[in-house]
Amino acid sequence: MIGDTDFLLNAVVMSAKVPDRIASTSDALYMADSPVPSNIDKKILADSDLDYLMRRAAVEKAITRGLEEHNFEVYYQPTYFIDRKTVHGAEALLRLHDSVLGNVFPDEFIPLAEKMGLIDDLDDFVLCEVCRLLKSGIPMQYGLDCINVNLSVVQCMRPGFVERINKIVDSFGVDPKLVNFEITESVAASDYRILSDTIDALKHEGFLFSMDDYGTGYSNMQSIFSLDFDVVKIDKSILWSVNDGKLGGIILENSVRMIKQMKRRILVEGVETLEQAELLNKLGVDYLQGYYFSKPVPKGDFIGHIKKAYEAL
């Protein structure tokens, strides 16, 4: 129990051969420190059950290699106004093209980069790339309002964060109001003060903020109220649950109504079909994002996409 919160701890037993699999105490600690993937539900892990450890080690190598060899690339996924014709902006999403592992996706490498203490380098890289694109003036030429950049909440709360962001954006001479930071609210209530001070300081400079992943485990009403978000992004799982039965529709409809009453703009992600887009239009959300419009694509393809959309208006 920490504060008022109960944490349920799961125990698993792992067995591995020494020294074939575990050659040193640091190998054993590494094994203990590696989260067991959620698709493994056994209580006793042995032999090939432990292959995920090798995968983790391989991805960690790929991250280090990626930073040295410039294997990271920023992809862009456009976000649209509810008219389905006008591009509103884009989300920058990181990709890792590794010579050994092929393409590795952020759901896998971001948590590891955080553990390795390399997330700062990745976040800086993404922000610099986005600033470079904004500096070119191309997104604004095709009518875009801003580009969204994901931030790890842990980073936001570190001392010196605000200065670091300002320094990067300043060095490119980019107007802060063109950058919209997405953060997933996942911190304990006691940390609200720091997070909300950080958001206020950056908003004072002109940056915009979106709350990411609304409707997943962590997000809650208090943070929408107490943190000064411009946009709330409703998680794709909420939209997708509409097809699963009546309850999904009720949750979506009432989330939209509530967030609107809180005077926040709403983006729904994971829009894959015209039916979904039409439903969201009826509910009155502001922006849409998803494969229906475009997958995340490399910069060149993204520029081609927004040019075409602009010329079709």
Ligand code: C2E
């Ligand atoms: P997210 O912020 O929730 O990003 C949205 C994810 O949904 C992206 O996955 C995107 O490709 C995917 N997506 C968007 N529309 C659709 C759709 O219509 N259908 C389906 N099936 N998927 C859709 P991606 O690119 O794999 O990113 C995964 C997560 O990794 C992101 O989730 C974000 O939390 C994190 N991430 C990505 N880039 C960065 C980054 O530069 N910095 C940080 N800190 N995190 C990042």
Ligand code: CA
């Ligand atoms: Ca995001």
Ligand code: CA
């Ligand atoms: Ca999301």
